[in-house]
Amino acid sequence: MSHDITKRIYGNELNYLKEVLDSEFKSSEGSTMMRRFEEAFAKRFEVKYAISFVNGTATMHAALEAWGIRPGDEVIVPPLTMSATAFVVLQANATPVFADVDPETFLISAASIQSSITPKTRAIITVALYGLSPDMDPIMDLANKYNLLVIEDNAQSFLSTYKGHMVGTLAHCASFSFQSSKHITSGEGGIMITNDLDLAERMRKVQSLGYAGVSATKGKITKRDIQDPNYSRHVTMGWNYRMSELCCAVALAQLENIDELVGRRVEIAKLFEKACKGYEKWFIPQKVDSDYGNSFWTWVARITHPNISWYQFRDRFVELGGDGVYAAWKLTYLEPMFQEMNLLGRESFISTENKSKYQRGLCPIAEQLQQQLMQFKTNYWNLAEGKKQAEVLTKTLVSFS
């Protein structure tokens, strides 16, 4: 199916922004656009609660704080992901424990999580990397057995499916990002969804300075709440993590077009998939089993040819008219901040035994994959440009044969 769009911003973005500006940010009614956006997001994902945040990093930090993660607790994360997945664990003063990934899907698995569990483990953050969900059923079995919170990090995954279920409804809560590269965007922004009222109430308090007047479904205190000299505002500590009305306005309009915006990325990914047919011996796409729906934030393959380097392939692709290739992030524990323990004081919460693990060799599969992965953009709003990129990929592969 072809998605009849030619650009990314084409819906109600300006109308909703105008509504916010026309209101002159008067707060007597509370946050109208935030409420509208949260309600619409919850409805689209068929969950009870959606709480918006300044970004996707803040969502996960808030979930860990809300769950009661404290210094010394361990949280299991994959090492092959954008760094925020592990940073939020440090922000909550806890210890990230890195579990290796599957060589074919590039995703964290129940088997690697199982071998990383210790008596200090309190939570797991799974990542639907590049738009593909991990195998969540066995992960949730483990979580139930050990009483662990599971957060789905779906910054790169919108409308993906897993065994007929929407990705984002598989764990206790799920985080999304609206940073500019994501499927739908407001420049910056994030949202956490859940069906758990208690968790939602606590996350809202963490999001909004622990205000007494906010709740799972109410994002901002109003004038009426505070016009009382004896009003106690703060029932707990918290952060000021609210998403702005302007960003909520843009995100609401983007949400209205989510099917087309995600559909276009899937359409481009299918073109790349077709383009590399016959070369799977040494140019191997991310494996997507039949009961998974990938929303393809990017289309990814690994290059395993003994005589063609990552750089040679990238340079040839660009020479032939390609738009460039992104490499996978360096594994988080190999970044200088981990190697040099520049954790803004959090290093004192991490045991010597855990510190000694942040070394090459900790997650050998992820270490190998990270050197091989080639990420191709799928966000071509002009379909002709996407088709051209897929053709260039075929030409590149042919040129090496």
Ligand SMILES: Cc1ncc(COP(=O)(O)O)c(C=O)c1O
């Ligand atoms: C997998 C993953 N997790 C978390 C984030 C953090 O989201 P944000 O930039 O909105 O804080 C991103 C992207 O930015 C991401 O790709």
